[in-house]
Amino acid sequence: MNPKDLKYAKSHEWVRVDGDTCVVGLTRFAVDQLTDITYIELPKVGERVTGGEGMGEVESVKAVSDIYAPLDGEIAAVNDALSMDASLVSRDPYGEGWLVRIRPAKDGRLDHLMSAEEYTRQTEGA
Amino acid sequence: MTGKPTELRLIPLETNSAEMAMALDEVLLEGAAAGKPSLRFYQWASPTVTLGYFQPYSVAAGFSGLPVVRRPTGGDLLVHDHELTYALALPDSLVPTKVEELACLIHRVIARSLNARGVSTTCQPAKGKLQIAGAPEGVLCFLHPAAGDVLAGGFKVVGSAQRRSRGGLLQHGSILMKASDHARWLKGIDEVSGTDLDVEELARSLGTEIPLALSLGHSGRPWSGEEKKRALQLVTERYGSVDWNRRR
Numbered sequence: 001m002n003p004k005d006l007k008y009a010k011s012h013e014w015v016r017v018d019g020d021t022c023v024v025g026l027t028r029f030a031v032d033q034l035t036d037i038t039y040i041e042l043p044k045v046g047e048r049v050t051g052g053e054g055m056g057e058v059e060s061v062k063a064v065s066d067i068y069a070p071l072d073g074e075i076a077a078v079n080d081a082l083s084m085d086a087s088l089v090s091r092d093p094y095g096e097g098w099l100v101r102i103r104p105a106k107d108g109r110l111d112h113l114m115s116a117e118e119y120t121r122q123t124e125g126a
Numbered sequence: 127m128t129g130k131p132t133e134l135r136l137i138p139l140e141t142n143s144a145e146m147a148m149a150l151d152e153v154l155l156e157g158a159a160a161g162k163p164s165l166r167f168y169q170w171a172s173p174t175v176t177l178g179y180f181q182p183y184s185v186a187a188g189f190s191g192l193p194v195v196r197r198p199t200g201g202d203l204l205v206h207d208h209e210l211t212y213a214l215a216l217p218d219s220l221v222p223t224k225v226e227e228l229a230c231l232i233h234r235v236i237a238r239s240l241n242a243r244g245v246s247t248t249c250q251p252a253k254g255k256l257q258i259a260g261a262p263e264g265v266l267c268f269l270h271p272a273a274g275d276v277l278a279g280g281f282k283v284v285g286s287a288q289r290r291s292r293g294g295l296l297q298h299g300s301i302l303m304k305a306s307d308h309a310r311w312l313k314g315i316d317e318v319s320g321t322d323l324d325v326e327e328l329a330r331s332l333g334t335e336i337p338l339a340l341s342l343g344h345s346g347r348p349w350s351g352e353e354k355k356r357a358l359q360l361v362t363e364r365y366g367s368v369d370w371n372r373r374r
Binding site: 034038039041057062066068 | 178179180198199200201223224225226229272285286287288289290291292
């Protein structure tokens with residue numbers, strides 16, 4: 001079940017607006033496809049990211065996949081716990097397994113992101 | 127390109143240096159992301175160590191004297207010597223939703239092909255660890271069979287790794303034909319089965335069997351000039367560079 005209070009990118013990241021930053025993680029659908037996550041590499045605090053472009057990488061069962069930034073902005077925080085235990089992403093993708101906080105660019109838009117219902121329809125059709 | 131491709135491009139068996147092998151595999155992935163599925167087979171010009179994308183360079187310390195190249199794919203360290211390697215690149219439209227399904231599918235095809243040549247194989251049911259006396263702990267891919275990897279005589283003889291990018295997937299894998307003097311703990315297909323398989327014949331056969339398993343036709347087409355140029359660029363920028371190979 002995809003939480004209704006989040007926004008979703010086509011590339012399977014979720015976004016929660018929290019004050020002046022957006023918390024970003026991977027959706028349950030994404031982590032279920034990846035199965036056991038063993039390594040994760042995320043951008044550094046202060047790095048600029050562009051919506052739709054790669055911002056990190058994840059390894060699971062010998063497969064390396066890109067993680068995409070769901071919006072333009074600057075990395076405000078990174079979930080350091082993942083460097084010790086990347087499997088947190090699989091265990092709790094909407095909670096302790098969050099990836100980064102992005103401070104949206106001044107003209108940063110979120111209206112390209114999907115609602116939970118729209119995202120559920122996308123993944124059911126996958 | 128629109129619609130689902132129906133034909134797999136087959137690139138004839140070749141021998142590559144390690145850095146060129148990885149560069150050509152990445153060229154294959156770029157082609158797949160542009161909608162063109164391809165399959166190729168290759169052997170290694172000299173014994174080489176490759177590291178999984180996330181592995182630290184230091185894990186190769188026990189293999190001094192061998193060239194070390196970082197793969198674009200995941201997994202553990204491999205010593206490539208007497209092996210047949212395949213690389214399959216598919217556009218997203220042909221990739222199963224679960225990443226490991228493709229590895230299992232291709233491994234089943236290879237296992238069947240080996241069985242038909244008198245090699246008795248099994249597929250590893252779940253992630254495991256092989257206990258082999260004297261083998262280094264924790265770094266060698268062929269000591270850690272994943273679900274679906276192919277085993278013969280108690281040794282892992284086929285394993286694969288993947289890279290997913292926007293629009294496509296690369297899966298490459300090793301078929302361990304004979305033991306290497308550089309990884310004496312591992313045995314190849316010929317040692318465990320008492321066979322002496324013809325690598326070229328096996329590659330030709332798999333070049334028919336893999337497309338069939340994917341419900342695709344196939345046609346042979348060598349590298350274009352543009353592709354070779356791109357591969358050379360990737361050797362310079364990435365697989366032949368110290369920055370890339372020692373980045374972790």
